[in-house]
Each structure stands twice: as structure tokens, then as C-alpha cells.
Amino acid sequence: MSDLVQWSGNLLYTSFILYLIATLLFGGAILPKKNGQKQGVNRWGKLGITITVLGFIAQLGYFFTRWAAAGHAPVSNLFEFITFFSMMLVGAFIIIYFLYKLPVLGVFALPVALVTIAYASMFPREVSPLIPALQSHWLSIHVTTVAAGEGILAISFIAGLIYLVKTIDQSKKSKQTFWLEAIMYGLIAVIGFVVITTSFRLAGYEAEFNYVNKEGQAASETFTLPAIVGPNEGELLTENRFEPIAEMPAFINAKKLNTVIWSLATGFVLYWLIRLLSRKRVGALVQPLVKNVNKDLMDEVSYRAVLIGFPVFTLGGLIFAMIWAQIAWTRFWGWDPKEVWALITWLFYAAFLHLRLSRGWHGEKSAWLAVVGFVIIMFNLVAVNLVIAGLHSYA
């Protein structure tokens, strides 16, 4: 691998560390002050945002050095795209921070960015050349704008999440506490994915299967996690490896499903460990962090982020996407699953805006909508790529 790629990797690593430090600094910024000082931007907050900006610059460095090495914008596989998304998330956070000066946003936004980077680095990281369909400037224009829009919309999710953590009554069990825990579990499951993938990778686990694929042809696949579910008519070739408990039909990608199962299970264990150790719901555990938050302001931040993110997303995810599709695939719209899910995301946020503007869905309802919007974005980013294979599936 060339020096440039090496450098680029180091820069990404640096940004990861800086975001981690910045998270702690923002944490310091929102601690209750002894002298009753009003919550606002203090030394910790200033330091936090400075480190965040440095981290962002480092990540930009990663992006451009990798671009220089590959000769094309590094947004062409899952690792590159998700990493870029995390960068846009931090960028959007920085913009919103300068608009509203709220350190608490950093306490939630940066960990999400960290988890995203960690998640991205679980995918193959080699620099790959572009297949003919991707050899277009519209690739970078389209993908970067989409990611920017999604990054801004993610801030709306984070503000909404803070709103919910702040306002949901943790003294009793309710529908709200259940769904809030579901979100927390979702975030923890991503960490579970990182943990379990890394563990088995370090242990060097590999199990090779011969199987029959969707087209009815013989194929082989190497599992890097013990196969709880195995491929269609799979035959385990490697010795001393776990035999699958269940066999999947041909149209399901067993390897990916297996990874999902492992991540959810690991997440489950982690989640309950946290709950048992703290003897609290995760929502209740993080609630002290948002004690000083002005919830109306959070509501506005969440809405503002949608107002900024929606046009950007429309431009990147629909308009630029259509222009490129017209050039690369001869038609601007082809009802490919990824396209459809971009449309769904767009329709969802349109509904969000109408509900808010015309039907008075403010506060908690609006916060839940922001959460659902983010879930749709993540679904498109992860599930559609992994499960529903279309033209866009990177893998």
C-alpha cells in the first residue's frame, strides 16, 4: 500500500482520538457548576469545539489524501461512504454549534460519530478502482451531497434524542421509555457489531462453505463469525468450526444475516450488562447529562436541522441522483431499491415538515419524528445495502 494511503489511515485514526477527547471536554462543559454559573459556553465548551474542529480537519486530511492516492473521491465503497457520513455529521454539528452554542449536542453527536467511524472500519478498507458505471464526477457530487444532507438530518435526530431523554418520565415504565430504550439498544447493537467483529477477527476465525446460490449455481463463501445461520445447501469445509443451526433459503444472504444476528445478540448482552450494573434504564442513566437543557431550544434545533438538511438532501439524494442516473443508466429514475428509499426518506421529511408547520406537531411528537427519520436513513444506508441488493449495493 502506498504511503499516502498509510497517511490517510493515520489521519482518520487521529480524528477518532480527537473526537473522543472532545466528547469528554463537552462532558465537562455540561457538568453542573458549583458556583451556580449559568449553563452556557464555558472554557470546557470552547476547548471541546476547538478539539472537534481539529478532529474535523484531520478527517478532511484523511479524505483528501485518500482522494489523492486513489485518483477519485473516496466515496465509492461502504467504508468510504460511512466514514464520509461521519465527517458530515461532525461538520453539521460544528455548524449547529456555532448557531446555538450548545455543548450538550456534542456530548451526544460526537459519540454517534465515533460509533459510525468504528462501524465503517469493519468493512473492507482497501482502495478499489472504479467500475465503469461509477466513473463520473456526478458520483462524488451526488454522494457527498447526500451524505451532507444526511449528516445534518442526523443532528436533528440527536437534538430530538436529547429532547426525549430530557422529557420522558423515567419514574415509571411507559411506551415512551420502552421506545427510548429501543433506540439506546439500537446504538449499543452497533457497538456490539464492532466488538464481535473485531474479536473474531483478532482470533482469526474463518469457516468456508460451499453452497448453492440464488441462480442455482455452486458458490463458496467464507464466514468470519461462527455461522448461526448457514447458506442454502451449505457444506462446511473448514474443520473444527461451528455447524450452522439453521439453513437459509437461497435469496437470503446468510453471511450478512449471520453478522446481523451476532451484532444484535452482542448488543443485547452489552445492553443488559449496563442495565444490571447501573440498575437503571439506559435512558435514565444518561438523563443527568441533560439536566440543564432547555427543551424548547432543543426542539427548535431539531427542526432547524431538518430545515437545513431537507434541501441539501433533496439536492443530493434526488436531483443530483437523477442527473447521474440519466447519464450512467440512461434513465433518471428506475425504481431501484436505493432510489426508492431515498424517495421514502424525502417523503417522510416532507410529512414531518407539514405535520409540524400545519398540524402543530411540536415538542415530543416532533422529536419522535426526527428519530424515525434517522432510522429510515440508517435503514437505507445499512439494510438496503446489505440486504436488498440493487444497482447501488456496494458490496
Added chain:
Amino acid sequence: MGKVKCECGHVNPHGTVLCESCGRALTEEAKKEKFHDMRYEGSARRSQTYNKTIVDKVWNFFSSVKVGVWLIVLTLIASSLGTIFPQEFYIPNNVTADTYYEDTYGIAGKIYYMLGFHDLYNSIWFIALVASIGVSLVICSLDRVIPLHRALKNQRVARHTTFMKKQRLFASREGTIEPQEIGKVKESLKESRYHIREEDGSLLAEKGRFSRWGPYVNHIGLIIFLIGAMLRSVEGMYVDELLWIREGETLEIPGTDGEYYLKNEQFIMENYDKEKDSEVFSEAIEENGVIAKNYQTDAILYRDENRDLPGAEPELVEVKKEDIRVNEPMKFDQFALYQNGFSQNEMKAMEFMLTNKETQEAVGAVKIDLFNPKDVYDLGNGYKVELLGYYPDYDGIGKDGEPKTKSPVPNNPAFLFNLVSPEHPDGEVAFTAIRQTMEPMGETDYKMEFSNIETRDISALTVRKDLTLWILALGGTIFMIGVIQGSFWAHRRLWIRQVDGKVYVAAHTNKNWHGLQRELDSIIEHTSIPSPEDQQASEQSGKEKN
């Protein structure tokens, strides 16, 4: 219809809630509400005024945002259903939908197919759903934009105190304000780019009114886009053809009415090479095996100059020579030719040696063009090869004892030869197919020995004309302008009034109340004018009934 005259003297259209001019409440309901519903300035909207005839009812239905949101949500859910299994146009060509879904996805697939979800986006109900969004867009916009425009145009500077009190941001105090204080505030308001209007001691500062038109502009954009999408089905607006063209071939380009011809000079396919391409890719190439780099058709475009002369042979004049690649279509007139697919190594010609079996001596070579075989190949000196039968896609011997061909495409050519030599002036019959020879009329002295094969590639080009693109682009652009206009700016107003020894201050914005409050705080700070407070803080704002 009866107009409503306000106490202030302004005549309002029937159905007005808040006087366009002074803001006084005109209905009992509005008089009672704690905060005025300012969304459309309390203007007279048709949907809120009439509800008698069928037209009224349809109008009211489509004008409702509640209905609009339902339509959007239903479209969203419907769209997602279409992604559960691949749509019909993505399943392999060699299978039919009625068996494919069940075979591949089992019972779920069968149900999916039976419900028609395999072609969901072309179904009538889906198109109807999208069309109703279009109708709703038109009606809801008309219902609001005209009255809103009227109300904003007619607004007076001095608003009635009841109107001011019922604004979310409001403050009042006893006393008066020094003129120089007002002057200071006016200065800072101007610095923040407010337009200021004054009328006997009252002040109205306003900015960003144009952002109120944002939603209507973006809805117009959407409508234009939808119209554009519909026009594709109009004859002549849209051409979608596939042209399979072999290397060396010149064919008429379908969809151009015989005006244009294309020659495929050669088709090129390249893969990335570990040695030749940048070394950063070597790892990826090793991982993935083959990675495609380029699909390209070197093409020449011709125009038929004789097109208008009935019955004349085409006279082709070269228009241009271009390489068509993925992402780089060839454009001419209103057409574009896209590299879409290919098929490699189709057999073009086969070469045989007429050979004497005993001496192994070759008498001569025969090259058979598989697309245009000759009946007789004369080798001279009394040697001749007659082609009795040609089976381009040989599929075994039929029941009648005749060889069969599956298609006219030379996938598996076979020949029935009559080999004429000085020894056998009447010829010997031999049947030759790939890896197979037969001598149906008995042992022969000569044979056709395979010596060479010529292949060529076929390129698949999509021929596209789409005259709706500019409409779509226009719609998209207008939409973007509208959304940006509506979401990056906000309409902010500040009213200051002094009546009967009291100072009243009220402010309104259509979004971002914190932003407005912070701006006003900084403008009004250090003056004797009271800074408006949020009277509603965390209360939910009123819902629109319809």
C-alpha cells in the same frame, strides 16, 4: 358574498378571521382564542368559508394538509412495499414473473405476485396516489396563497392592541418611549435588515416576507415535475430502444425514423490490471479478482441524405465519430446513445480446409461467413465445396432425420457439405458441426477440417430521446429555489405601538422563535422599550382544524 367591514373601516372578504388591515378579531372564535392563529394571517380561505356544494367538498378535501400528509404517508408506505422483492423489470430475462416469484421466494413471493406488487410502480392505484398528491398540491396552494398575499399586502402598521396581546411574543408597560430611543431601535433594526414602516407613532419592522412564498414556489416546482413525468407517455416525447450492433455492422438507429445510422467499428472491454494500473488498487484487484475498467463502442454516426426520397437507397454521410462509453453517451439531435451492455465473441466466420483423408494433404481453404454463407466455394482444379445445408444454431437431428436449428444466430453452426473433387465429380456428402462430423451417405475420401474461427463482439446501446427532461429540470430547479427560500429564511415582524399612555410590543415569526427572540433581545436591550416575552413558552401551539 357579504364582505366584512371592520371597525377600523377596512372591508375584508367574506370569511376573514382577522382584519387584514388592523388585525382585530372578526369572528367570535377568534375573539376567544388565547393566541391568534397566525398561519395564514387569519385570511379568508375558501376551504374554511364554503362547504355546501360538491365542488366545495372536493376543494376542502384536497386543500386539507391532513389529507395531504395522509397522501404522502400512503405513497411512502406503498413505495416501500415495492422494495421487498425485486420489481418485475429487474428479474432475469429468461424467466417469467408468474413462476419466478414463487420459485425464488416461496409462498411469500406468490402472494407478492398475486397482489400485483411485482409491478407496483406502474399500477393504477399507485399512479392515482401520486396524481392525488398533485391535485392536492394545486388546490392547497391556491386555497392559501391568494388570501395570504392579500392579507400581507393590506396589513397596516398600527395593529389593534387585542391583536398584539394575542401574539406569542408580547410585552407592554405604562408610559411612553422617547423619540431618540425609537431612533436607536430603528437603527439597529435596519442593521439587521428589517424594513421599517411608521404611522403616527406606531412602527412595523418586517423582514423575510418572501420566505412565506417558499412553500408555494416549491409546490409549483413539484407540479411542473409531475406534469413532466406524465408527458413521457405522450407519443414522440420519449424514445427508449435497444440497439444490438455487431462489430463492423452499420445499422439504422431505431426511433430515428431512418434518419440516422450507426457503425460499430469495434467494441472494447478492459479490466483493471495489477501491473498497469496504480499500485494502490493491487490489494482490491487481488481480493475481487476481475474488476471492469471500461466498456466502449467506437462508433461512427451517419445521416441518410436520401431519407426524403421514397424508394431511394440510403446515402450515408458521416456526421461524427465518437467513442461511446458508460457515463459518456454519444449525443446527436435530441438523441443520446448509451453503452448499455455487450456480448462477447460471437462467431462471425469459420475456416475449413478441404483435406484428403489419406494423404492428409490440404487442397484449399474455405472461409464461410456465418451470416452470409455462399452456396458454392470453388477451389479450382476441379475442387469445389457446395453448401447443401446451414444450421446456425444446431440442435441435433429432428424426427424427420433433418438437422434442426434453434435460431438464426450462429451459436453452434453446423454444415451439410457436398465435397466435389476430381475423383468424385458428383461430390461426397459430409456433415460438420463443432467437434462432430458425420458421413451420412457413407465413408468419404475428403473431409472439411476445421482450421480457424473469427469472432466479434456485439455491443448493446440504448437509444434515448427524452423531450421531458427540460421540464423536469425546470420543476426541480423551481422546487429547490422554493424550499431554500422557505427554509433558510424566516418571516419576522415586530410591532411597536403607543396608545393611551401605554407601550405595546409584539413580534411574530413563522419559524425559529428562539432565533427571533435572541435577535430582538439584542436590538431592544439597553432601551426603555420592553423586550417581548414568549407568552407560550412550552405550550403546544394550536392545531389547524383543516
